[in-house]
Amino acid sequence: MDWTENLISKTLDKTAVVGIVGLGYVGLPLAVAFSKNFHVVGYNIDPEKVELLKQKKSYIEDVKDDEINLEMFSPTANPDDLKQCDYIFIAVPTPLRKDKSPDLSDVKTAGEEIGAILQKEQFIILKSTTYPGTTEEVLIPILEEKSGLKAIEDFGIAYSPERVDPGNIDYNMNNTPNVVGGLTPEFTDIGAMLCENVSTEVVKVTDCKTAEGVKMIENIFRNVNIALVNELALIFEKMDIDIWESIEAAKTKPYGYMAFYPGPGVGGHCIPLDPYYMAYRAKHFGFIPRFIKTSGEINDYMPIHTVNLANKGLNSIGKNLWGSNILILGLAYKGNISDTRESPAASVIDELVER
Known part of the structure; x- marks a missing residue:
């Protein structure tokens, strides 16, 4: 695909802009990690948390106030700010309903918001914990319907399970291997290339559902x-x-x-x-x-x-x-x-x- 060449180039020279949707226990540490090498746009629906971050105040134990670099990290409550991003990570909660069935409402909402602003040549990576098949059967249809674009042809997509252990002083995002599975082998390679900037080891698997299965x-x-x-x-x-x-x-x-x-x-x-x-x-x-x-x-x-x-x-x-x-x-x-x-x-x- 011709459009991926530009994305690869921007990733290698670190001019790509990384977006994070959901700034919680996973999203905020991820944003801080990427902001060491890339400009990061962090989107969260809670304006109070966004305001705290703009004041360099962390509400997550694993992120210290002095790790928030506002020259490289832009917190926002406006999803339109994601338009400038080359990559967009989705790191939103995936709880259970009272009957113990999966509640993917936050993933679906994130997909709808991203789909509404999705640009050609953007690359979406789902990190939220979920069952195998979610990326392909739930997220992609929402993105395509809302944007009018087509996965592979117009935008990239992959799944990379979060491996955050709150309070763990021995293992963090940097020294914990990162797993990546893309919709295509090329998308797997691109996702892995990006994640190598925040993890010393990246493990590539066959596809999205395999990566979901790992978690x-x-x-x-x-x-x-x-x-x-x-x-x-x-x-x-x-x-x-x-x-x-x-x-x-x-x-x-x-x-x-x-x-x-x-x-x-x-x-x-x-x-x-x-x-x-x-x-x-x-x-x-x-x-x-x-x-x-x-x-x-x-x-x-x-x-x-x-x-x-x-x-x-x-x-x-x-x-x-x-x-x-x-x-x-x-x-x-x-x-x-x-x-x-x-x-x-x-x-x-x-x-x-x-x-």
């Missing part, structure tokens, strides 16, 4: 193993075995074992959600993902078990939940961060209040 594997693996150890904790409790001591001893095996730990449930934007995204998608292919669904159910039960333990402890000293004063220590889904997304602490509190 599902990563977090379903964690969810399933957490569920396994949670179930073992429930069993060991009945047997009067200390699950923590057993895990520490198991860790001494130098091969074939990876430690996971029991807890009051799972939290964050990925682990509690991704299994349900995959289960939803699998049903479209006539497959019932029993193992994945069971792991989700086990982890969803753990907040209730936590309250049961509190009740048991109170009963042992002649008290009941009703009428007791309960202190909750820790509201985030893991230690030393302020991120409360999908935190099991909320479910524990709800259950305590209900009782």
